[in-house]
Amino acid sequence: MDVGAKEIRQWHLNNGWSDIGYHYVIRRNGKVEAGRAENLVGAHEPTRNKNGIGVCLVGGVNQKDFRIAESNYTQEQWDALEALIGKLIAKYPKAKVMGHRDCPGVKKACPSFDAIKWAKSKGFATP
Numbered sequence: 001m002d003v004g005a006k007e008i009r010q011w012h013l014n015n016g017w018s019d020i021g022y023h024y025v026i027r028r029n030g031k032v033e034a035g036r037a038e039n040l041v042g043a044h045e046p047t048r049n050k051n052g053i054g055v056c057l058v059g060g061v062n063q064k065d066f067r068i069a070e071s072n073y074t075q076e077q078w079d080a081l082e083a084l085i086g087k088l089i090a091k092y093p094k095a096k097v098m099g100h101r102d103c104p105g106v107k108k109a110c111p112s113f114d115a116i117k118w119a120k121s122k123g124f125a126t127p
Helices: 005-014 075-091 115-121
Strands: 024-026 032-034 055-057
Touching (some): 024 075, 032 075, 055 075
Parallel strands (some): 024 055
């Protein structure tokens, strides 16, 4: 599904949230869209909301069964993710790159790839 910050914001508002939970959304075409302002606490992972920047890569699930995790991101998304994380690390040099699945107590597969391994391969900090 090709959705962006606008659609995800509406889903989250429909769930009773105050805004989109993520600070950034990377669409299938690689366009990075702003979500919640960086200076606002996110709503992307309870143990990391207060001190984390939430980035959503659209995709990551099987087209036929959304309950099945699948690393199906486009090259444009990978390029945009690397550029965005590079900017964020420059802005927040002590930041650690990790996926939702790497947070304590999380029983989810997202982002459907090993974010820590990916970050290491790109020279970014990891937990």
